Amino acid sequence: MTALDRAVDRAPDATIEHGDAVALLDRQTGILEQIAAGVALPGVLTGITTTLEDLVPGSSCSVLLLDRETATLRHGAAPSLPVDYSAAIDGMSIGPLAGSCGTAAYTGEVVVVEDIATDERWAAYRHLADRAGVRACWSTPIRGRDGILGTFAVYRPHPHRPTPREEHLVERLSHLASVAIDHHDLLTALTESEERFRRAFEDNAVGMALAGLDGGVTRVNRAMQAMLGRPERELVGTRLDDLVVPRGARPRFGAQGEYEATTTTADGQVLDVAVTVSAIRGISGLPRALSVNVLDITGRRAAERDRRRRVEAELAQHAAEAANRAKTDFVSALGHELRTPLQAITGFTELLGTLDLDAERRSAALGHITSAAHHILAMVDEVLDVARIETGALPLTVVDLPVAALVTSVLDMVGPLALAERVTVQTSPGCPALRLRADERRVRQVLLNLVTNAIRYNRAGGRVEVAWDGAPGAGETVRITVTDTGPGIGAEHLDRLLKPCDTHGRNY
Secondary structure (H helix, E strand, O other): OOHHHHHHHOOOOOOOOHHHHHHHHHHHHHHHHHHHHOOOHHHHHHHHHHHHHHHOOOOEEEEEEEEOOOOEEEEEEOOOOOHHHHHHHOOEEOOOOOHHHHHHHHHOOOEEEOOOOOOHHHOOOHHHHHHHOOOEEEEEEEEEOOEEEEEEEEEEOOOOOOOHHHHHHHHHHHHHHHHHHHHHHHHHHHHHHHHHHHHHHHOOOOEEEEEOOOOEEEEEOHHHHHHHOOOHHHHOOOEHHHHOEEOOOOOOOOOOEEEEEEEEOOOOOEEEEEEEEEEEEOOOOOEEEEEEEEEEOHHHHHHHHHHHHHHHHHHHHHHHHHHHHHHHHHHHHHHHHHHHHHHHHHHHHHHHHHOOOOHHHHHHHHHHHHHHHHHHHHHHHHHHHHHHHHOOOOOOOEEEEEHHHHHHHHHHHOHHHHHHHOOEEEEEEOOOOOEEEEEHHHHHHHHHHHHHHHHHOOOOOOEEEEEEEOOOOOOOOOEEEEEEOOOOOOHHHHHHOOOOOOOOOOOO
């Protein structure tokens, strides 16, 4: 029920005399017409107070409005009271001893003061009443939808107590005053809300548009016009999806949502924009229009693309540096791998050049030289395999290998190194006839590296033992173990064990 409906519903009842009822009904109709016509609140309240003054001769009436934030009463209407009196009590604080009106607003109860001269509640305001020529005052709280709105006061020049008729008349008129004040507050709130929306729309730095549920643009703000370089008259009537073209799916009209789009300025520049659509709902809760925010993110997107380019360039640089390091590591590893067979060739060549060997020993030395040379050639082939590794097409030649023969060939190759380092190399076969299936060249290289390091980082008079075991049946695992009497590797260096050419800062 609206404020006007409540006023109409409160028609005069049987407790009021017929003449008063007719007069009240006539005045009430006129006042409701004023409210509906939007007459300012002071004019409406003046009409209400003069109604009581006409029905109760000798009375002077006033309406004070409660300011809840400051707990004070402000002037509303007082057509018959002295102007200086109304000005003096304008802004008075409410409280238990604040005259009739201040006390009524504070307690929420009707306050009747028959004689102002003797009532303690008027002690602070008695001098004002004397100058205004009033001796009696009763005040009724005006109640609205959200509590007390103000007070309706009736003054008399002589000590007086209200009659039942006067009480009924004030009850009806104070209710009519509450209707007028509630309506004014609602209208004021609506006007303020519309002004806030208008200011938020017009002064917003972000482009905004209003559109119907069919997507037709009905209004745009200044920021939107500046963004597009087009006046509002050219934009009104445009379809929203033609104005901001979605990059992908967008929410259906009438629903809230966010999406990215593009829009074109008057000079043909294409802008990247972020669009937010919100539904403007009516009193029924159903969408009635759309509010659209359009934020220019062209600069942001350009910055993101620039950041991506920088990141890609940095990644490419890191990859190039990593490739360069890998090349360096590869060259180091290659030198490390070539050193052992070259030492074997050098050693056996020195034997042939410095010692008078018989035919058998001479043939054996030549055989070791040939074996080492073949190993170097195999390593050259491995260098060529690098390209195949990068393409994931490294070939493996898997054959049956006698473990004993493999170990013997490796030990023959490192013989000169062991002799020079004064290290004894021996074998401990667990199964002499054991065979394995593997790529001979790569297994030989691994074993050669292990035995060479075991000799090189051993101690004079030390020992290296190569042992192997396993079952001769197919599918079994063969284990080859290289044990030496060197200092070993500290636990703190184990995580670097497989790093190429890393001696961990010590002669291990």
